[in-house]
Amino acid sequence: MIALLLRDLTLATRAGGGFGLGLAFFLILCTLVPFGVGPQGATLALIAPGILWVGALLACLLSLDRIFALDFEDGSLDLLATAPIPLEGVVATKALAHWITTGLPLVVAAPMFGLLLQLPSGAVPWLMVSMLIGTPALSMLGAFGAALTVGLRRGGLLMSLLVLPLYIPTLIFGAEVIRRGTEGGSLATPLAFLAGITAATLALIPFAAAAALRVNLR
Amino acid sequence: MSIWEYANPVKFMRLSGAILPFAVAGAVICMVGGLIWGFLTPEDYKQGSTVKIVFLHVPAAMMAINIWVMMLVASLIWLIRRHHVSALAAKAAAPIGAVMTLIALATGAIWGQPMWGSWWEWDPRLTSFLILFLFYIGYIALWSAIEDPDSAADLTGWLCLVGSVFALLSRYAVLFWNQGLHQGASLSVAPGERMSAVYRYPLYLTMLGFFLLFVALLLIRTRTEIRRRRLAALQAREARA
Numbered sequence: 001m002i003a004l005l006l007r008d009l010t011l012a013t014r015a016g017g018g019f020g021l022g023l024a025f026f027l028i029l030c031t032l033v034p035f036g037v038g039p040q041g042a043t044l045a046l047i048a049p050g051i052l053w054v055g056a057l058l059a060c061l062l063s064l065d066r067i068f069a070l071d072f073e074d075g076s077l078d079l080l081a082t083a084p085i086p087l088e089g090v091v092a093t094k095a096l097a098h099w100i101t102t103g104l105p106l107v108v109a110a111p112m113f114g115l116l117l118q119l120p121s122g123a124v125p126w127l128m129v130s131m132l133i134g135t136p137a138l139s140m141l142g143a144f145g146a147a148l149t150v151g152l153r154r155g156g157l158l159m160s161l162l163v164l165p166l167y168i169p170t171l172i173f174g175a176e177v178i179r180r181g182t183e184g185g186s187l188a189t190p191l192a193f194l195a196g197i198t199a200a201t202l203a204l205i206p207f208a209a210a211a212a213l214r215v216n217l218r
Numbered sequence: 219m220s221i222w223e224y225a226n227p228v229k230f231m232r233l234s235g236a237i238l239p240f241a242v243a244g245a246v247i248c249m250v251g252g253l254i255w256g257f258l259t260p261e262d263y264k265q266g267s268t269v270k271i272v273f274l275h276v277p278a279a280m281m282a283i284n285i286w287v288m289m290l291v292a293s294l295i296w297l298i299r300r301h302h303v304s305a306l307a308a309k310a311a312a313p314i315g316a317v318m319t320l321i322a323l324a325t326g327a328i329w330g331q332p333m334w335g336s337w338w339e340w341d342p343r344l345t346s347f348l349i350l351f352l353f354y355i356g357y358i359a360l361w362s363a364i365e366d367p368d369s370a371a372d373l374t375g376w377l378c379l380v381g382s383v384f385a386l387l388s389r390y391a392v393l394f395w396n397q398g399l400h401q402g403a404s405l406s407v408a409p410g411e412r413m414s415a416v417y418r419y420p421l422y423l424t425m426l427g428f429f430l431l432f433v434a435l436l437l438i439r440t441r442t443e444i445r446r447r448r449l450a451a452l453q454a455r456e457a458r459a
Contacts, residue, residue, distance in 0.1 A: 215372040
């Protein structure tokens with residue numbers, strides 16, 4: 001599994017792997033929003049938590065096709081399916097690699113993007129905490145969507161239709177953590193829900209995604 | 219004699235063919251009767267004549283949720299026991315459920331405009347119906363995107379399983395996100411909160427009518443799917459000969 005993780009990370013960082021594209025997309029989004037809604041700091045600060053989370057969803061979504069599609073095309077996914085580690089483990093490892101290449105950079109860079117959107121400095125730690133807890137669920141749910149659509153030639157648009165509704169609970173609680181962190185409300189409930197969704201997703205979705213992959217590989 | 223006998227397409231076709239005329243007749247009688255009875259009810263002291271939308275709104279909303287549950291059960295039966303009729307029934311139910319959701323949303327908007335002064339509010343109930351509609355669209359789109367019928371049945375089955383969990387989760391997550399305008403359950407059993415009997419009995423009748431309408435449409439659509447399968451099998455045999 002470690003070898004597979006290192007392989008996926010290497011593939012993502014070498015030429016053409018698209019490492020960092022998610023960050024660039026996020027930067028463009030944070031540049032475009034002020035053009036759309038105007039440069040007033042108060043307005044931007046109000047919508048910043050939502051924009052940052054929606055941006056994270058979209059950045060994650062755009063890189064999902066990398067999880068399985070290339071391996072499916074060149075046949076290495078068939079080899080992985082017959083490998084001694086269970087397919088559930090392959091799915092979990094690949095989702096982890098996806099998270100390290102797209103989710104983790106977003107978590108680290110989020111304060112900078114928060115700065116661009118005039119997010120109050122008190123909210124920055126909560127922005128990082130909510131993204132750190134929430135984004136693993138995005139990668140894992142994305143792996144499920146990618147597994148469902150891996151056999152399709154033009155699966156990209158369909159995948160966004162399938163995956164984005166699954167992101168709604170994470171988005172609600174993630175943005176709520178930042179909002180309450182800024183205003184000083186009680187944080188325990190949204191944080192617990194966010195962590196609960198991520199934990200349950202990490203535990204159960206690999207089985208569903210592996211089942212979908214087996215269907216697509218037969 | 220068990221329910222699994224009807225997993226055999228031939229037996230299912232025979233049984234559904236026998237039930238279908240009664241379901242159609244029952245749906246027509248209950249819906250026409252219920253809607254006319256509902257139309258003749260007195261006007262509400264607060265809501266005026268707009269209250270009569272309830273006879274379309276509530277049954278459609280009820281069916282929208284229950285059809286998804288039926289699809290979940292049918293998908294589970296397919297994934298566990300591999301009965302093709304079950305997968306085809308889930309496929310046949312999805313567009314009906316999507317239309318029911320749309321009817322509930324549309325009648326709700328028409329009702330909300332005079333009552334709340336707004337066609338749309340980001341109220342938890344309205345929002346969770348919109349999310350349910352998105353899940354229906356995704357499910358139908360996945361069915362139509364995959365060519366191999368058995369793979370499509372498997373993948374949509376898994377989507378339905380995961381989607382059910384997240385639809386339910388979204389239903390309660392939106393409660394957290396925004397407090398609502400929408401009233402509580404329409405048919406509460408607590409005596410003080412109950413709707414007046416004048417409205418309740420025609421409502422029961424239209425609910426039964428919507429249920430029978432769903433049964434009739436589901437049987438027709440499932441029978442069509444089975445016939446389509448048979449046709450495909452015949453064509454494949456012709457091509458080989």
